[in-house]
Amino acid sequence: MAQINSCLKRTFIGFNFLFAIIGGIIIGLAVLSQILTSAEEDSSVEGRGMGLIVLYIMGTVTMLLGLLGAFGAYKEQKLSLVVFLVCMVIGAFLMIRGGIPAAIARPQVTSLFLHAGEEVQQEHLTGNNCFIFLPFASKRSAVNLIKS
Secondary structure, X not given: OOOOOXXXXXXXXXXXXXXXXXXXXXXXXXXXXXHHHHHOOOOOOXXXXXXXXXXXXXXXXXXXXXXXXXXXXXXXXXHHHHHHHHHHHXXXXXXXXXXXXXXXXXXXXXXXXXXXXXXXXXXXXXXXXXXXXXXXXXXXXXXXXXXX
């Protein structure tokens, strides 16, 4: 391979290690979530399995790709850098594939959240003894609640 600028090489290695650390943090949060929710004897933690699996997979993939990119840059191995590039391109296509339907459905989801926030506000805040911050509730209903 041709001689690479050392500053560019160190920057690439640094950012990939940062991504590997973020992947480790995601895995750590999944472990912490599993420990904390398994200690509770609630019936509300029954649907937690799929979310934990997604966190474990995302954390592992992020960590492995970060380590692969850092290793490829450090050793200047063409094969590991090509595998890293292919994984990044596949990841970008998957994000675009998920982002376009999410952007199209955003207005419907926003109105759904606003409606649900107002319902919760009407159910739980009939008395003036408490105030719950609902980020999806409309400003007008929050102002009316404070004035009353």
